[in-house]
Amino acid sequence: MKYDIRLVVADDHEIFLDGLALMLxxxxxxxxxxxxxxxxxxxELVNAENPDVVMTDIKMPRMDGIAATRLLVQQNPEVRVIALSMFDEEDQIVEMLEAGAKGYLLKNADKQEILDAIASVYEDRVYYCKSTSAKLAGMIAKSKFNPYKQKEVITFTDREQEIIKLICQQFTAQQIGERIFLSKRTVEGYRTRILEKMNVRxxxxxxxYALKNNxxxxxxIL
Structure with missing residues (x-):
C-alpha cells in the first residue's frame, strides 16, 4: 500500500471497539x-472527519448500522462502509449491503483479513468475509445488492468456468488439479486470473460473483 487510509470505527461494545481501534x-x-x-x-463523526472507510457494527443504540449506512452513503457516496457482524446475523448483513455497505466481516476475523477488507473497499472493491456461509451467499445472490450490474461483462473460457464451479464447491487447487488433470500450479494460475477478472480477493x-452472474x-454450492 502506498496510500494513507483515513478510518472511523463504530461499535457499542467498548472492549471490542478499543481493541479494534488499538490494532488499527x-x-x-x-x-x-x-x-x-x-x-x-x-x-456526526463521519460528517466532521470525512474518512475514506468506515467500519461499523450493525446492532447499535440510537441508530443502527443499517440506518447509519444508508444515511452516510446518501450524504457522501464516496465513503466506503464495512459491516461488522456476528455469525448469526445473515439478514442484517444483506440489509447492510443493500443500504450501501461495500463489504462485511465477522467480528472474529483475524487481523490480516481486517486489513485486506479495508484495502479492498478503499480500492472500491467489494469485500466478502472468508467465512461466508453457503446460506448467506445464496441470500446475497437473491438480494437487490449487485455491484456488478454497471460494469463491463466479463467472459470466461470453458476451462475457467469449470474451475470457477469447483472453487465455489470449496475444492483446493490440488483437488481441482486431480479432477481435471492439471498440475496444482496450473490451477493456481487459473485461480489468480479468475480473481483478477472478477476483481475479488x-x-x-x-x-x-458467480451466483450474481449466473x-x-x-x-x-450447497
Whole structure:
C-alpha cells in the first residue's frame, strides 16, 4: 500500500471497539480519525472527519448500522462502509449491503483479513468475509445488492468456468488439479486470473460473483 487510509470505527461494545481501534492505530498506512459508540455519533463523526472507510457494527443504540449506512452513503457516496457482524446475523448483513455497505466481516476475523477488507473497499472493491456461509451467499445472490450490474461483462473460457464451479464447491487447487488433470500450479494460475477478472480477493468473492452472474446455481454450492 502506498496510500494513507483515513478510518472511523463504530461499535457499542467498548472492549471490542478499543481493541479494534488499538490494532488499527498501529498500522502504518491507516490513520484512525475517530471512534463512535452508536449510529448517531457515527454519522456526526463521519460528517466532521470525512474518512475514506468506515467500519461499523450493525446492532447499535440510537441508530443502527443499517440506518447509519444508508444515511452516510446518501450524504457522501464516496465513503466506503464495512459491516461488522456476528455469525448469526445473515439478514442484517444483506440489509447492510443493500443500504450501501461495500463489504462485511465477522467480528472474529483475524487481523490480516481486517486489513485486506479495508484495502479492498478503499480500492472500491467489494469485500466478502472468508467465512461466508453457503446460506448467506445464496441470500446475497437473491438480494437487490449487485455491484456488478454497471460494469463491463466479463467472459470466461470453458476451462475457467469449470474451475470457477469447483472453487465455489470449496475444492483446493490440488483437488481441482486431480479432477481435471492439471498440475496444482496450473490451477493456481487459473485461480489468480479468475480473481483478477472478477476483481475479488478470495473464494467468497468468487462464489458471490458467480451466483450474481449466473455462472453457477445456488444448488451447486450447497
Amino acid at each position: 492505530s498501529r498500522q502504518e498506512h491507516i490513520t484512525l480519525v475517530g471512534q463512535a459508540s452508536d449510529g448517531r455519533e457515527l454519522v 478470495n473464494t467468497a468473492g468468487v462464489v458471490m 455462472l453457477i446455481r445456488e444448488e451447486d
